Amino acid sequence: MRRGLVSALATILASCLASGAARAEEELRIALASGQSTVELAGEGLAIYDGDVGDALVRAKGRGTARLVAKQDGLQIQGAPGAPSGTIRHVIVEATDAVAVGKGVYFGRVEVGPDPERRGQLLVVNRLPLETYLLGIVGSEMNPSWPLEALKAQAVAARTYAMQRRAMMRAANRPYDLASSVISQVYKGAERIRPAVIQAVKETRGEVMSHHHELVEALFHSTCGGHTVTAQQAFGSPVPYLQRQTCEWCRPSGRYRWSLSYTVPELSRRLSKAGLLKGTLRAVERTGPDDALRIQDGGGRRTLDPRQLRRALGFSTLFSERFSAHTKSGRVAFQGLGFGHGVGMCQWGARGQALEGRTYRQILEHYYRGIELKHMY
């Protein structure tokens, strides 16, 4: 991210977030990297503190850099003037605006210490306030130029999802709340912070969805293709508020209906590579998205889990598990509905509802049945 942009964002964040801080908001711990032998740090006014006792170990005037090197039971700080030469167990890193770790730039604090899962290596965790995290994630999960009520629905869903994950990871005593696969979206997101995203996060500050006083599993996806699917159908276990809901609002999505076709030998090669075949493929048949997927190969006829087929072909190639398939004249043709797992909020549907004048509450209540909206702070 450009340096000027980072400073500008830091200023915006500080001013717009401080205003609503009546009650303390929650902090998220996001794993940036695990199993690291070295960690490169940089930042304006870079400061490194002993994580156990709080003493300042490094404090740069102007832009500072440092390298943390994994040691048995801790780390050593290198390349920073005045840093102690001994081993420190873990450190907290701060900077005036944002901390650069490797190629990424992060708001909030960065903690580096022994990786509990990889002995002798380092775990890097970004600690940042939930609302700051949301400013990054909302614009990457949903196009920031979409209507405000859709962005607000996305903000509440993403906040609820993060809080629910946080509770789960803390109950399991894990050293972070969200894993690094999620974090890449945050940085893409940090470039996509727009006034509308800030407004959506601010106007829903602290708001989450609950069901019988428990945080909702706020799943969402791009396009449902006409109706959402139950959690039972997609993941095999029922969730009372994740039911099938009709949705025609996502019709403008380019993935509302899609088709894809392969020659039989080409599909055979791909499925073989994924270990899904016995011998070569002869045919794939599926009458509709709710029916069994049947394949015929050297081992005869049998059914295949559509999820396995989607994983083998790629999640951005076979856009959903809701498809039909027919084999004819040496080709397998897929006709599909929607993009994503189809459970919970349909994002293109949220956009369509917002364009019709529905509020973010109405949007959320449509996709998550029987839930309540409440403020955590």
Ligand SMILES: [Zn+2]
């Ligand atoms: Zn939809």
